[in-house]
Amino acid sequence: MAVENPPTEEASLPLLKTEEVLLNLGPQHPSTHGVLKVIVTLEGEKVIKSEPVLGFLHRGVEKIAEQITYNQFIPHTDRLDYICAMYNNFAYVRAVEKLLDITVPWRAEYLRTIVAEVQRIIGHLFWLGTQALDIGAMTVFFFTFRDREVLLDLFVDLCGARLTTSWYRVGGVERDFTDKIIDDLYRFIDSFPEKIAEYDALLIRNRIWLARTKDIAVISGEDAIAYGLTGPTLRGSGVDYDLRKVSPYGAYGHVEWTVPLGTKGDTYDRYWIRMEEMKESSKIIRQCLDQLPKGPYKAYLPKFVAPDKERVFTDMESMIYQFKLYSGGFNAPEGDIYCGTEAHKGELGFYIVSQGGGKPYRMKIRAPSFVHMGAFDHMAKGYMIADIITIFGTYDIVMGECDR
Amino acid sequence: MRKAKPFKVPRGMKNGADHPLAQKIQAEFADFYIGATLFRDDLSIHLKREGLFSICRFLKEDPALDFDYPIHISSVDFPNEAERFEVVYEFYSIRKKHQIRLKTRVPEDDCVIDSVTPLWAGANYLEREVYDMMGIRFNNHPEMKRILLPDEYDEGYPLRKNFPIQGRGWRDTFDFPH
Incomplete structure (x- = not known):
């Protein structure tokens, strides 16, 4: 068999077809x-x-809000960001309280802050588990869900539901803490540092985790602000903006804690910030539990807040107020307000336009997930296709809130 | 041209004309400034839509104002008023720590306003949502199309007050057995 001449270099390479897919x-x-x-x-x-196509979960929540009374809308806020229902309730009742110009008793403020921070830990645990799962580190998911379940059991004790809680009320909360809940919370935050050490052991020197998060989806502080990013996604870029510090609400002004800030603005910084925030949250919970004042857990403002059942059954006026509240809602003043609250994903805000009466005239929900998706193209450009999954994760996106 | 009504502060609100931000805007853009209100310490400034883009650029680029963070852009429908739609902008300055709300009216027969996306990149999605829900078009917007509803949706704009809550269009043709 005749040996052929080796082909020349040009002929051996088939023409590489380069086209966009x-x-x-x-x-x-x-x-x-x-x-x-x-x-x-x-x-x-x-x-x-990259072009996100949104709206698969659009339910018209803003339209529904115009048809029902302010109190009836509280359960709808659970369904916005179903991972973090308590914080949505908190953001909503704060906005309504700003519209009505009412203050809540101190005990209610502390209870609200404690539960909100428990919810933040739950949200960050959920985020950590799913982000690690997306990247391929499956074990972290089991560890974080084990601990998340402990806190969800607390919510069951508190209000009977794990995810769709509706525990916050305009003017206070639905019911008080029992001694068991306080003991369980102390037990949880005592053991929480060990659990964080477990997550760290799985991730902090994991080469795959580091390779998939370091220098991925970098965004500068200037760009992050212009895109309207908030929460850990903004603070990962080193911008010191946390509504709990900027305009303290609840009991945040009465406890000591710090805002962790990133330097580079990559996925790893955002992961680090969420880990630090969980530690800060457990600090806040411990201080709030130590300082927990005595007193009512609901404001006594019968025109806006349903009176206690005991009063309703013994006092004629309270019964009339209860009937008026549940049949037509309270009479909100005319005006419009915007109130933003630092949920664990970012700034969750409600813009409410009232023309008097029991129903809002217009309610706009400023959902952090929706605004974050606006920066998706900017952050994904130039990275590999596998990183797209990491970038969803780093926003901590929930479509129920994004599509509303 | 329709004669503009003189600005009246609504019942229950305070006049915000003495607020330093309102005074600064009034001094720079006297032609476009209508009035200012204060409600629960939220400052709202009412503007004519022709001046919106230049005022927004001033708010962003003036070093003393430095509004760098767009919080939200939304719209309200007032079907009984002459200029039917109100577009609401809310901005915050992370360095200077102050907040402002701009309100401007758009009539129904000419539902167009200038886009602020060239100034704040985050306004892109917020303005698209306003278009999707209320049908107000934005000039110079890079991609003015629906965002939450499907592109081919042609039953109208759901957050307008005359849009029924149960929806309309193909649902009317449903033949329910009972």
Whole structure:
């Protein structure tokens, strides 16, 4: 057999075809944290452009809000960000209280702060588990869900529900802490540092975790502000903006804690910030439990807040107030307010326009997940397609809140 | 051109014309300034829509104001008023720690306003949502299309007050057995 001449270099290489590929990611993909579609333009594995397609979970919550009374809307806020229902309740009742110009008793403020911080820990644990799962570190998920379950059991003791809690009320909270809940909370925060050490042991020197998070999805502080990013996503870029410090509400002004700030603005910084925030949250919970004042857990303002059942059954006026409140709602003054609250994803705000009467005229929900998706194209550009999943994770996105 | 009504502070609100931010805007843009209100310490400034973009650029670029963070952009429908839609902008300055709300009216037959996306990148999605829900178009917006509803949705704009809560269009043709 005749040996052929080796082919020349030019002939051996077939012409490489370079063209952009359009890829549909989602909406049914487990890593998209809900139903979200992204149309990505790829060059090889590199992302050139990405266009999120939102609205698969749109339920018209803002339209519903115009049809029902202020108190009836509280359960709807649970369904916005179903991972973090307590904080949504908190943000909503704060906005309504600002509109009505009422203050709540100190014990209620402390109870609210404690539960809000427990909710923040739950949210960050959920985020850590799913982010690690997306990247491939499956064990962290089991550890964080084990501890999250302990806190969800506390919510069951508190209000009977794990996720859709509706425990906050305009003017206070629905019911008081029992001694068991306080003991359980102390026990949890005593053991929490060990648990954080467990998560750290799994991740902090994990080479895959570091390679997948360091220098991924970097965003500068200036850009992050212009895109309206908030929460850990903003603080990861080193911008010191936390509504709990900027305009303290609840009991945040009465306890000592710090705002962790990142330096680089990459996914790793945002992970580090959430870990630090969990430690700060447990600090806040401990101080609030130590300082917990005695007194009523609900304001006595019968025109706005339903009176206690005991009063309703013994006192004619209270019964009339109760009937008026549950049949037509309270009479809100005319005006419009915006009230933002630092939920664990970012600034959750409610813009309420009232024209008097028991129902809001217009309610706009400023959902952090929706605003964060606006920066998605900017943050994903130039990274690999596998990083797209990490970027969803780093926003801690929940589509129920994004699509409303 | 329709004659503008003189500005009246609504019942229950305070006049915000003495607020330093309101005075600064009034001094710079006297032609476009209508009035200012204070309600629960929230300052709202009413503007004419022609001046919106230049006022926003002033708010962002003036070093003493430095409004760098767009909080939200939303819209309110007042079907019985001459200029039907109100577009509401809320900005915050992270360095200077102050907040402002701008309100401007758009009539129904000419539902267009200038986009502020060239100033704040985050306004892109917020303005698209306003278009999707209320049908107000934004000039110079990079991609003025629906965001939460499907692109081919043609039953109207759901947050307008005349849009029924149960929806309309194809649902009317449902043939329920009972």
